[in-house]
Amino acid sequence: MSEENLLQVEDVSKIYGYGFLGRVKFPAVDHVTLSMENKPKIFTIAGESGCGKTTLARMMLGMVKPTAGTILYRGKNVHNLKSRDITWFLREVQAIFQDPFDTFNPLKRVDTYLYETASNLLKLKNDEEIRGKIEEALRFTGLSLEEIAGKYPNEFSGGQIQRISIARALLPKPRLIVADEPVSMVDASIRINILNMFKALLTKTGTSFIYITHDLATAYYISDEIAIMYRGMIVEIGPAEKVLLKRHHPYTQALVKSLPEPGKKEEWKTRINAPGMEIKEFLSPGCKYADICPHKTERCVKEKPPLFEAGDVKVACWLYE
Amino acid sequence: MDVVLKADDLSGGYLLVRKGSSEKNEVYVDAVSDVSLQLERNEIFGIAGESGCGKSTLLKMIYGLLEPPLILRGGSVTFITVDGEIPITSLSENDLRRRVWWKKISYIPQSSMNVLNPTVRIRDHFIEMFTFHARMMKNEAYAEARKYIDQMGLPRDVLSAFPHQLSGGMRQRVVIALSLLLNPNIVLADEPTSALDVISQKVVLTMLEEAQKELKNTLVIVSHDLGIHGVMTHRMGIMYAGKIVEIGKTEEIFEDPLHPYSEALIRSLPKLGDKKQRTGLGGHPPDLKKPPSGCRFHPRCPYAMPICSRTPPKMKMIKPGRYVACWKNSMEE
Numbered sequence: 001m002s003e004e005n006l007l008q009v010e011d012v013s014k015i016y017g018y019g020f021l022g023r024v025k026f027p028a029v030d031h032v033t034l035s036m037e038n039k040p041k042i043f044t045i046a047g048e049s050g051c052g053k054t055t056l057a058r059m060m061l062g063m064v065k066p067t068a069g070t071i072l073y074r075g076k077n078v079h080n081l082k083s084r085d086i087t088w089f090l091r092e093v094q095a096i097f098q099d100p101f102d103t104f105n106p107l108k109r110v111d112t113y114l115y116e117t118a119s120n121l122l123k124l125k126n127d128e129e130i131r132g133k134i135e136e137a138l139r140f141t142g143l144s145l146e147e148i149a150g151k152y153p154n155e156f157s158g159g160q161i162q163r164i165s166i167a168r169a170l171l172p173k174p175r176l177i178v179a180d181e182p183v184s185m186v187d188a189s190i191r192i193n194i195l196n197m198f199k200a201l202l203t204k205t206g207t208s209f210i211y212i213t214h215d216l217a218t219a220y221y222i223s224d225e226i227a228i229m230y231r232g233m234i235v236e237i238g239p240a241e242k243v244l245l246k247r248h249h250p251y252t253q254a255l256v257k258s259l260p261e262p263g264k265k266e267e268w269k270t271r272i273n274a275p276g277m278e279i280k281e282f283l284s285p286g287c288k289y290a291d292i293c294p295h296k297t298e299r300c301v302k303e304k305p306p307l308f309e310a311g312d313v314k315v316a317c318w319l320y321e
Numbered sequence: 322m323d324v325v326l327k328a329d330d331l332s333g334g335y336l337l338v339r340k341g342s343s344e345k346n347e348v349y350v351d352a353v354s355d356v357s358l359q360l361e362r363n364e365i366f367g368i369a370g371e372s373g374c375g376k377s378t379l380l381k382m383i384y385g386l387l388e389p390p391l392i393l394r395g396g397s398v399t400f401i402t403v404d405g406e407i408p409i410t411s412l413s414e415n416d417l418r419r420r421v422w423w424k425k426i427s428y429i430p431q432s433s434m435n436v437l438n439p440t441v442r443i444r445d446h447f448i449e450m451f452t453f454h455a456r457m458m459k460n461e462a463y464a465e466a467r468k469y470i471d472q473m474g475l476p477r478d479v480l481s482a483f484p485h486q487l488s489g490g491m492r493q494r495v496v497i498a499l500s501l502l503l504n505p506n507i508v509l510a511d512e513p514t515s516a517l518d519v520i521s522q523k524v525v526l527t528m529l530e531e532a533q534k535e536l537k538n539t540l541v542i543v544s545h546d547l548g549i550h551g552v553m554t555h556r557m558g559i560m561y562a563g564k565i566v567e568i569g570k571t572e573e574i575f576e577d578p579l580h581p582y583s584e585a586l587i588r589s590l591p592k593l594g595d596k597k598q599r600t601g602l603g604g605h606p607p608d609l610k611k612p613p614s615g616c617r618f619h620p621r622c623p624y625a626m627p628i629c630s631r632t633p634p635k636m637k638m639i640k641p642g643r644y645v646a647c648w649k650n651s652m653e654e
Binding site for chain 2: 048049157159160187188189190191192193195196214216217218220221244245254255256258259260261262263264265268269271272
């Protein structure tokens with residue numbers, strides 16, 4: 001694989017078992033391939049709950065091992081790192097999670113996390129130096145060490161604590177941040193500030209982002225590229241502008257049409273099919289959206305569509321063969 | 322204006338008593354403070370605001386569901402029927418249950434899809450409602466439930482399913498169907514779709530909207546998602562820190578928000594097809610155990626004046642149907 005790609009996800013699947021002794025298998029992530037160039041970019045993985053976006057993110061972070069396929073970070077297999085590469089990987093790739101109150105132990109002061117990250121990953125010993133780095137990271141998020149020193153997680157609001165978890169992720173100056181629904185628990189008036197912070201980081205420090213979300217409006221606001229997932233598969237992938245405004249795949253069309261936006265009253269009122277049984281769709285041999293797709297043919301039920309090219313966008317739908 | 326329910330200077334909140342309590346150990350969370358509101362017949366009214374602004378508490382108080390630690394501090398809620406007025410706030414829970422709840426006003430609580438009894442088939446939920454409230458016989462009730470399910474556009478096999486066999490969206494539609502069963506005059510829905518994906522959300526909201534059109538009753542939707550208000554509601558009220566700061570026609574508020582908080586919320590909303598840089602508010606919502614003096618928004622308000630931190634602004638009519646509680650709008654005249 002070329003060294004140029006920052007991240008290369010090659011035909012990755014994750015199969016979970018359920019039922020008695022886990023004998024019934026279902027693919028949470030089903031043959032996903034995507035790549036990110038080594039340029040500062042925001043790449044969004046969007047989809048509804050249960051589409052496999054979080055599982056995919058966890059595999060990218062090396063937290064969950066794929067059942068098949070490989071994930072390469074700058075040419076190195078994330079799930080097969082040599083011991084000296086592990087610290088390097090942790091420095092380069094950082095994570096931000098959905099619930100910031102889950103990120104921090106409620107019985108531990110939040111600043112200890114920052115100190116630990118600084119001393120473990122940056123190998124800094126000098127207290128003065130550590131404090132300087134922490135101040136710098138906190139300043140980016142609009143906080144200061146003075147404000148947070150000695151406090152416990154429950155003393156902060158959701159927005160503040162999420163900013164602290166972002167500051168922690170920034171400490172080792174990562175090249176890539178994987179952010180799993182980072183703003184879904186944050187108050188609306190503050191949400192946009194965090195997204196703006198991501199954009200600022202991209203231009204100032206060249207940090208790339210993988211932004212995992214269910215919210216297409218925020219995805220459109222910050223991302224360069226986007227992949228739409230449905231039941232474990234990528235159904236459409238390409239530049240965010242093209243995917244979200246031209247909408248090739250019937251699922252992308254349904255998603256965008258269902259998005260309630262002020263001033264779109266009439267557009268929103270068009271009828272839509274309700275999704276069916278999840279498990280059945282996960283196990284379907286054909287296109288997983290076929291059950292509720294208005295363009296369904298017999299072929300869709302039997303045969304899984306590969307990604308077809310439609311301009312700059314790739315679409316997994318027989319309509320674009 | 323054809324008013325069906327009015328709240329006058331309604332105040333209430335949560336009185337928390339710490340263990341080993343004496344008087345001093347009581348903490349009061351001022352969740353709803355001096356709220357006045359009128360609901361009209363045949364409309365969809367929205368209550369918007371961030372989490373913790375008191376919107377769910379307001380809805381509970383309108384319904385009369387005052388379970389401890391929630392207490393009423395002042396003001397009243399009056400339900401106006403063709404036969405006269407019913408003072409919700411002075412009725413006992415027993416009276417409410419007998420005379421008002423389900424029949425006149427129904428309430429869909431937050432994450433209501435979990436209110437269905439997991440050991441009871443959907444069918445029996447409906448039968449119980451019919452036999453208890455409409456005094457029907459069991460087989461009669463079952464036939465009625467089947468007919469009703471068809472009317473609501475739900476598949477018939479839902480009736481014989483247990484709640485866990487249904488998806489979240491389907492369960493929510495069942496709860497909504499139950500809440501509409503006795504043709505109530507007012508339906509109060511607290512975040513009816515917050516746990517659902519956008520496509521299921523649309524199906525559920527469409528069902529609520531169609532039922533409202535058919536019954537010509539009043540639907541109140543509480544949601545933090547301004548998009549939902551934009552596509553569903555006719556009028557809306559925006560809440561901040563326990564107070565309603567602005568009321569008006571939904572379209573007018575979106576077009577020209579008058580309160581600085583409404584303005585900030587609406588301006589920060591990202592939209593598909595519009596990459597313009599947006600800005601949010603500084604600071605964070607206040608702790609309602611000790612709300613700020615004066616106007617509760619003043620510490621975050623870009624237009625704050627000296628008076629804002631001293632005296633809380635009163636709701637003022639700017640033009641017919643449009644009310645704002647802000648010193649800036651009061652001064653301009």
